[in-house]
Amino acid sequence: MTGRTLPGKPIVAGSAAGRALVSREPLSFWGGISPRTGEIIDRRHERSGANVAGRIFVFPQGKGSSTSSATLMESIKTGVAPAAIINLKVDPILALGSIVSDELYHKAVPIVVLAEKDFYSIREDDSLTIEPDGTVKINT
Amino acid sequence: MSVKLSTRDEQLLNGQHGKAARMAMRILVRMAEVQGADEMMDVSQAHIDGCGLLSDTGLEFAETLAVKGGKVSIPTTLNMGPLDLQNWRQFGVGEDFAAKAIRQAKAYTDMGCIPTWTCAPYQSYLTPRFGQQIAWGESNAICYANSVLGARTNRYADFIDICAAITGRVPKCGLHLEENRKGQILLRLVDIDPAIMQSNAFYAVLGHLIGTVSGDKIPVIEGLPVNVSSDQLKALCAAAASSGALALFHAIGVTPEANTLEEAFKGDKPEKSIDIHLSDLQKFRADLSTAAEGDKLDLVVLGCPHFSFDEFRNLAKLIRAETEKGKTLRPDVRFIVISCHTSYALFRRSEFFNVLIDFGVEVTLDTCIFHTPMVSSATKVIMTNSGKCAYYAPGELGVQVAFGTMAECVDSAVRGYVCRKEAWV
Numbered sequence: 242m243t244g245r246t247l248p249g250k251p252i253v254a255g256s257a258a259g260r261a262l263v264s265r266e267p268l269s270f271w272g273g274i275s276p277r278t279g280e281i282i283d284r285r286h287e288r289s290g291a292n293v294a295g296r297i298f299v300f301p302q303g304k305g306s307s308t309s310s311a312t313l314m315e316s317i318k319t320g321v322a323p324a325a326i327i328n329l330k331v332d333p334i335l336a337l338g339s340i341v342s343d344e345l346y347h348k349a350v351p352i353v354v355l356a357e358k359d360f361y362s363i364r365e366d367d368s369l370t371i372e373p374d375g376t377v378k379i380n381t
Numbered sequence: 382m383s384v385k386l387s388t389r390d391e392q393l394l395n396g397q398h399g400k401a402a403r404m405a406m407r408i409l410v411r412m413a414e415v416q417g418a419d420e421m422m423d424v425s426q427a428h429i430d431g432c433g434l435l436s437d438t439g440l441e442f443a444e445t446l447a448v449k450g451g452k453v454s455i456p457t458t459l460n461m462g463p464l465d466l467q468n469w470r471q472f473g474v475g476e477d478f479a480a481k482a483i484r485q486a487k488a489y490t491d492m493g494c495i496p497t498w499t500c501a502p503y504q505s506y507l508t509p510r511f512g513q514q515i516a517w518g519e520s521n522a523i524c525y526a527n528s529v530l531g532a533r534t535n536r537y538a539d540f541i542d543i544c545a546a547i548t549g550r551v552p553k554c555g556l557h558l559e560e561n562r563k564g565q566i567l568l569r570l571v572d573i574d575p576a577i578m579q580s581n582a583f584y585a586v587l588g589h590l591i592g593t594v595s596g597d598k599i600p601v602i603e604g605l606p607v608n609v610s611s612d613q614l615k616a617l618c619a620a621a622a623s624s625g626a627l628a629l630f631h632a633i634g635v636t637p638e639a640n641t642l643e644e645a646f647k648g649d650k651p652e653k654s655i656d657i658h659l660s661d662l663q664k665f666r667a668d669l670s671t672a673a674e675g676d677k678l679d680l681v682v683l684g685c686p687h688f689s690f691d692e693f694r695n696l697a698k699l700i701r702a703e704t705e706k707g708k709t710l711r712p713d714v715r716f717i718v719i720s721c722h723t724s725y726a727l728f729r730r731s732e733f734f735n736v737l738i739d740f741g742v743e744v745t746l747d748t749c750i751f752h753t754p755m756v757s758s759a760t761k762v763i764m765t766n767s768g769k770c771a772y773y774a775p776g777e778l779g780v781q782v783a784f785g786t787m788a789e790c791v792d793s794a795v796r797g798y799v800c801r802k803e804a805w806v
Binding site: 305309336337340 | 404407408411412415416417430431434436437438439441442445518520536537538539540541626776777
């Protein structure tokens with residue numbers, strides 16, 4: 242299998258594989274994602290109606306409420322969290338949700354930050370693999 | 382990158398201070414790495430917001446720390462919780478919800494938190510002092526502590542707040558550091574009648590505007606009157622931390638790090654200056670309402686953030702004026718005031734206590750309408766004097782909201798429909 246390798250910075254380290262769900266807009270998880278279904282419920286968001294469960298969710302950064310950490314944690318517990326998150330900018334609130342879940346349930350959502358050109362090179366439905374050192378592989 | 386740890390930090394991580402402290406410290410050090418902090422630092426007070434929302438994971442997290450023997454190591458106050466702990470039955474809250482909420486409350490008080498249960502801790506108990514390093518949650522309280530008191534805190538999200546309280550340590554970064562507290566943009570109030578600035582509604586509207594225009598910059602406000610009250614600044618902070626993520630603002634001649642323009646910008650020039658005109662405020666005021674003039678009113682909500690003793694007194698004056706004219710609360714309108722036990726204790730002893738109660742005001746304590754299921758689904762239109770409540774109510778409660786002054790709220794409650802008459806609207 243061939244592909245491209247993107248060097249990323251691991252914010253919350255871990256391994257994951259899945260298909261990319263790509264958005265160019267920031268999102269607040271609280272009020273933005275249903276922790277019961279994984280659906281994007283912010284009706285003003287460009288990916289409203291899409292489902293993040295099991296996907297590698299590629300979006301620039303979080304925004305808004307600090308309760309987003311609780312929403313991410315709740316979605317990890319209910320099993321509808323993204324397989325991993327790829328951001329352009331570090332979001333401490335989302336990192337916190339994943340880290341607390343890791344400490345409490347030993348289940349984290351890996352979070353990686355990519356450089357701008359790499360971030361924008363990922364396309365919807367790309368098959369991605371994430372490694373603990375932050376490396377993102379686009380499989381072809 | 383690795384975070385430099387003190388001997389005590391190492392001990393906390395090794396479990397020498399117990400299992401809960403170990404878990405809390407692990408979370409804090411991992412967050413220090415995420416935030417790019419070089420080392421940890423002491424904080425001497427904490428305010429917990431994670432006790433507010435009831436979720437299965439939030440409850441499990443709190444109980445896990447409590448069962449592991451977690452105890453706070455610094456004075457720690459609690460934000461409002463998901464339940465009026467004494468009177469929840471009269472607000473129609475279900476048994477199952479209440480049982481879980483009581484468990485969550487117990488987990489936090491078992492860890493030694495002070496049961497203040499308020500989102501206006503700065504008006505209640507253990508008010509931080511200038512320059513004090515603290516770890517506070519709750520957006521309005523963070524903004525007030527940094528801006529009005531000159532204490533120093535980052536925006537502590539749910540769960541990391543209690544970790545800081547248990548260990549007394551936080552990542553050394555952000556607003557804890559002097560160099561990150563200087564003003565960045567200048568907001569000038571121009572052509573605004575000083576009389577308008579006496580109205581509390583002005584501060585909620587101004588906050589809504591500032592939160593929207595500031596982005597991630599620290600704004601400096603020029604033109605606020607020096608006699609601005611604690612309740613007015615509270616209204617400003619709450620609105621600004623709802624429409625935006627404002628954690629710190631300066632106001633020339635009003636807030637302690639901004640005696641002069643030079644001090645606020647630490648000798649630098651503003652990156653940008655924005656003039657705020659009356660027309661801007663009118664626009665932002667209109668933006669806070671989704672309900673229309675004349676809409677039938679179901680519920681008035683005051684006390685977001687929690688009502689102070691002064692606000693109880695102001696409300697009593699307005700209600701007395703109505704009852705002296707023979708006016709009464711419309712039977713189909715509910716009138717709820719949200720507060721905390723410290724303000725209520727003073728109110729309970731006041732000579733105007735019965736003025737409110739006889740009018741039909743229901744007072745709920747410890748909680749808020751967003752976190753406890755006390756607003757019935759039949760409620761369609763609510764009215765409030767809070768910018769924060771007006772901002773969140775449509776999305777969180779699925780209601781139409783009318784923003785107005787306290788006087789307009791009382792007047793509308795008597796009439797049974799939304800009615801606003803303030804001149805500058």
